[in-house]
Amino acid sequence: MSSSIKLQYLSKKSIKEILNSVISRKEISEKFIEFLQNAEDVKMGYTEDFEIYVFDAIPALFRVKDFKIYIPTLYALNYFLNTYKIHIVPSVVVDHGAIEPLKRGADVMMPGIKKINQMFKKEDIVGVLEPQEKYFIVVGIALIDSNNIVIGGKGKCIANISRLDDKIWRASLQLAKSLG
Incomplete structure (x- = not known):
């Protein structure tokens, strides 16, 4: 565990607040919510920039400084996709040309x-899959409703909140490894 990530247990009240916040998000999968509700061990890893909430050794949710919402981590999106074939949140698939700019934070x-x-809908949490749909490369917030996305259209449609190999991704891997 790197010294930059501090770890603490959460009170039952804090866990309940987090769960209520996640349950209120209609776009989040019920199966994922059940997993969170049934977790026996919940910890928070945190730095000055973000918090990661670990449910039964799975870094499941994160929150960044400027956002009040709890967002499923890329680790959780990929774990649930590859282990249970569950999409935790709605998703889009991008072409090969989009991968590198997204991984740089675009x-x-x-x-x-x-x-x-x-x-x-606008402001929903959305996962972004690579072209083969084998893994998520970004989790973000919709800037527009999906029915306003025109294939080949112009403009931004999803804000990139966390991406493969960013600080949140690396901290999630570190937490999973040290607590798993």
Whole structure:
């Protein structure tokens, strides 16, 4: 565990507040919510920039400084996709050309989207899959409703909140390894 991530247990009250916040988000999968509700061990890893909430050794949710909402981590999105074939949140698939800019932190632009897997509303949490749909590369917030996304259209449509190999991704891997 690197010295930059501090770890603490959460009170039952704090856990309940987090769960209520997640349950209120209509776009989050019920199966994922059940997993969170049934977790016996909940900890929070934190730095000055973000918090990661670990449920039964799975870094499941995170929150960044400027956002009040709890967002499923890329670790959780990929774990649930590859272990249970569950999409925790609505998702889009991007083309190969979009991958590198996204991994550098760019927002998702309409021309990069190849497919919408599940409809979503503006401000919903959305996962972004690579072209083969084997893993998520970004989790973000919808800037527009999915029905306003035109394949080949112009403009930003999903704000990039966390991406593969960013600080949150690396901290999630570190927490999973040290607590798993």
